[in-house]
Amino acid sequence: MVTQQHEGLTKITTLNFGHTAQMLRALFDLPIPESGEARLASPELSEAAPSVCRADGALLYGENEHKLGIITETQRGRDDEKMYSWLEYIANFRAREKCPTCLVVICPDRNIARWAAKPIETGHPGLTLTPLVIGPDNTPVITDVAEALSNIGLAIVSAVTKSDDPLFRDILGTLDKALNELDRQLAGQYGRYIAVSLTGIAQKEWGRLMAMQTYPYQGEYAESLLAEGEAKGAAKGEAKGEAKGEAKLLLKLLELRGFAVSEEIRARVNGCEDTAQLEAWFQRAYSAGSTEELFD
Structure with a gap:
């Protein structure tokens, strides 16, 4: 069930593209393009009619061959189905936009953040997804x-x-x-x-x-x-x-x-x-x- 808290965090990450890019560079050193267009991408990632594949948020930075996709997810509870759907989000977004794509998961709860950060083995040799998690343990205390x-x-x-x-x-x-x-x-x-x-x-x-x-x-x-x-x-x-x-x-x-x-x-x-x-x-x-x- 989508709560107000869930929606609030999603809106924070998609409200201002520049602020979100600056935050992600600081936390994960992501190669987000400094120039070019930045826009809100469709979070609808379905490729087949029988199933619905929708992320909480999706951003697209840069243009032409210098693009980077960011999928944002807010996770307040454990959901083992995400171990499968997150891989699908990345694959579908990457195929649609023809660019590298990252998954960022925001977890205000420390235990959920640790769960979300675990590597996801796909079964294919060398192909492992480790979500980029924002949680209590890797964000700084800012009082200045x-x-x-x-x-x-x-x-x-x-x-x-x-x-x-x-x-x-x-x-x-x-x-x-x-x-x-x-x-x-x-x-x-x-x-x-x-x-x-x-x-x-x-x-x-x-x-x-x-x-x-x-x-x-x-x-x-x-x-x-x-x-x-x-x-x-x-x-x-x-x-x-x-x-x-x-x-x-x-x-x-x-x-x-x-x-x-x-x-x-x-x-x-x-x-x-x-x-x-x-x-x-x-x-x-x-x-x-x-x-x-x-x-x-």
Whole structure:
């Protein structure tokens, strides 16, 4: 089952091609072309109608004979079927794009990262696939803003994979400051994807940082959440659907801020069909000190 955390990590790797390339060069010294086109490739890798072969993400760097394909996978649990499908992803992408292709697997969990990094024997002599794994053990602890800015892609995946590190608050605080130096819209998108990629206490800490709105980009983050709720409602074509989307986002924001969301509060929010009232609660949720203050 694809979760929000899964989707968030995939979006992080495909949001900015340059940042992802810089991160992969630092971690694996991949020969990603410095010049030429970089684009999002189709993750649909099926070659035959009977089966579906789809990766989480696919990037294509360079052009002509100087191309390199990158398949990105997010793995939060063990799935032994991947030992077969990952080989298929590489073979199909390589055949379609006529270029060398690498597999990168992001694993926030240390045990899953170790599992994913094991060599996959194909049975053919000399042909062994060893996935390039990004996990807690091979990403650095970045607590210096200048260092984070020098490789923002690495700083982001490091923050996500270091969520159980004793310094995770310093790591997230550094990333927050670094994002403020980027384009506001891009930083806002990163902020949203980081929020859903994190779990537990780290996710609440990131929500707290976003709620402070110290930096302009955090406002972009809040606006994107609100816009997402409006888009969901508009897609349903009725005010009730819009209210339902905004109510869901409001409850998510309260959880990110660390509030205990009781069944009574959940029922009150979900039962509200007044989008203006939900918007007012949503904006107030960023500064409220308690749920009582939110509804006062």
